[in-house]
Every structure is written in structure tokens, then in C-alpha cells.
Amino acid sequence: MNEFSEFRMPKAVFYGQNSLTQLGRQAAEYGSKVLLVSDRIMEELGHVDRCIGYFEQHNLAVVTYLDVNSEPTDQHVAEALDLCISEKCDVIVAIGGGSCIDAAKAVAVLATNRGYIGDMGGETPIKIDPLPLIAVPTTAGTGSEVTNVTVITNTQLDIKMMIKHQAFLPCVAIIDPSLTISTPPHVTAATGIDALCHAIEAYISRLSQPLTKNMAAAAIESVMKYLRTAYLNGDDLEAREKMAIASMQAGLAFSNASVTLVHGMSRPIGALFHVPHGVSNAMLLPAVLEFTKEYATESLAELARIITPNLKALSNEELADVTIKEIKQLCANLKIPNMNSWGVDETKFAQVVDKMAADALASGSPSNNPRVPTHQEIVELYKQCYNYDFQLAKTIK
């Protein structure tokens, strides 16, 4: 076993209110012609024009790709890549949720290496440095601005590919919490639970290390304290700021320690039933923790001490239960649906649940879970989550 750990992060992270003002200067450090990757909602909100204004202040030329209209597919990537190559852009800026950032990451790598995005990462060497990428998140959830991962849907096979390689790490992240104020409550809830999953999975991951545990613990504390407020009162800037930082910390944690079973099982739900990423994670989180509890009792007990520091003396087993109940309660407060109430068709679900379990296992993420599930155990977990009752949570005092 290694005695040392490796921890990677972007070259620079600007965070806090008004950090977006650094965008033009940063882009000018890396190139002279920007490909701005975003979506139509960002355009309507005025964020695209604001970015263009910052580029113009630094005499940068800019081309826009604004058609990332959902969780990104290989087709979005191909379109944006064509534009990047034909316009000879030399720096890429992504502004938006994880979808826009992930699409831009794929373009940055393919612009210099060419090929198909699904063939990148894993064991395949990425030989040439990507184009420099500046990532500006507008949701507090994926942490994609600081991770070495991109998630792209393969439209031929109906699978969400999680592609991991250091080449996908942005050079610069700019995390301005005021950009998240306009996020509607259901997106705030889903993306906030995504950050919570990243942090919890990184905390209990077989690949965790001291720095990732630190980042993950800080993120969990903030999400448990501030996500309800951000959801109920989107204008609360303190809650938005804490969530934006928590999302970044959770991203750094899982990028260096890996996600585990929730994310492994979540991607097939997203690919086959088009459930947004954060919602499909939330549908699984409490049940997966219940499944894992006996193999991660100490870690889950440590989290209870962070989440509810005033608890009376309890055993580690009882504390692990507290953590799971608190998370279940949070999901109930955020009105997280189960697959059935979301509208996942029961007949189709029964037909594809085997494929879902196979795809989940093949992604490799479940093997980092403290309890490594069999194919059949994943099938059973999916079935349990189909009708999962979040309302049964009772907070232990």
C-alpha cells in the first residue's frame, strides 16, 4: 500500500461574491479566442452577455455554443467541438450547471486529441494537453469545476459514461455564489443532494485519504446546515455561499477519492429514464447507506458527531443510524420523490433492471463502496428504491 497520497486540483480557484469579475483577465492569460459553452437559460439570465463583456474588456474574440439543453450527450460534444475547431478557439470557458461544464471538458480534450469522447480516459492515454478550460458553475452540486471527471451520454448505447482523467481537470474555477441565486427550488434540492452524495461517498470510499476526508466532512456539515435554507429561501446569500463552497469541497473530495455505490447506481436511472442526476442520487442515498451501514459504521458515526454535535452518548451503531435518519429527513424536507412517484414506468423498469445493475457494476464505482454489492444485491436495491418511503424518517433527539 502507498504511504503517500495524491491530491489534484485546478491551478487557481476564485470564489466568493464578485469573483466572476476575474473571468476576462483569466481567459486572457490562456488565449486570445474563447469558445463559450453554455445553455439558453444562461443566455436568458444575462450571464452569457456578462461573460462576453468581460472578454471584450480584455480584447478577446469569442464564439458561443449555447445548445447544451440537458445533461450532455456525445452529440452536444460533437457540435461544440466542430465550432471550436473551425473557429480556431484557443481557450474554453463554460458557464452553467454541471452539464455545460462537462460538455466543455470533453471539447477541451478532443480539440487537441480528436477521436470519440467515449474512448478517452480509463486506460487510454490522453497524449496531448487539452485546451485550457475555465469553469464557472451556476449550480451548487456537481463540483465539476474542480473535478477530473466528465459525464457524457452515449446516445447509441443509452448509457451515461463517467470518464475520468486528469486531462479533464479545469485550469481555473470561478465560483461566484450570486450566480446560483436564480436556481429554482427543485434544482437547488437536487444539486445540493448531489454535493451531499459526493461528500458522503468520498468520506466512506475505500480510496479516501486524509485530505479528501477533511474536505468531505466540511462539505457534509455545510450541506446539512444550509441546504434547507437555500431551498426554502433562494435569496439567502449566506446559504448560497456556503452551498457553493460545499459543492467545491465535495467535488475535490470525490475527484481524489472516487464516488461509490450511489453514483454507480444513479447513472443508469438517468440514462434510461431521464431523471436529473441529483434526483436519481437522492432516490438511492438512504437505502444505499442502510445497505452499507455495517461496513462503514465508524465513518457514519463520525458524521453523526459532525451533523448533530449535541447528541447524548450513543454507541457507534446508534450514531450511524442517526446519520442515516438525518439524511432521510433532509430528503423528505426537500420533497425527493421515489422512482414510482417520479413516473418511472414500472413495466419498463422491470425489463431493464438487470441491465441497470450490470451497467452500475461495469462503471467501477460500486467496487469503491465499503460493502461491495453483487449484481443481485444491486437489483434488489433498485427494487427497494422504486417505492422507497422517505417520510418514515424520525430525527433522534
Ligand SMILES: NC(=O)c1ccc[n+]([C@@H]2O[C@H](COP(=O)([O-])OP(=O)(O)OC[C@H]3O[C@@H](n4cnc5c(N)ncnc54)[C@H](O)[C@@H]3O)[C@@H](O)[C@H]2O)c1
Ligand atoms: N463532472 C463531474 O464531476 C460531475 C459530478 C456530478 C454530476 N455531473 C453531471 O452534471 C450534470 C448535472 O449538472 P447539474 O446538476 O448542475 O444540472 P444541469 O447543469 O443539468 O442544470 C439543470 C438545469 O438548471 C438550469 N440552471 C443551472 N444553473 C441555473 C441558475 N443559476 N439559475 C437557473 N437555472 C439554472 C440549467 O440550465 C438546467 O436547465 C449531469 O450530467 C451529471 O451526471 C458531473
Ligand SMILES: [Fe+2]
Ligand atoms: Fe454527482
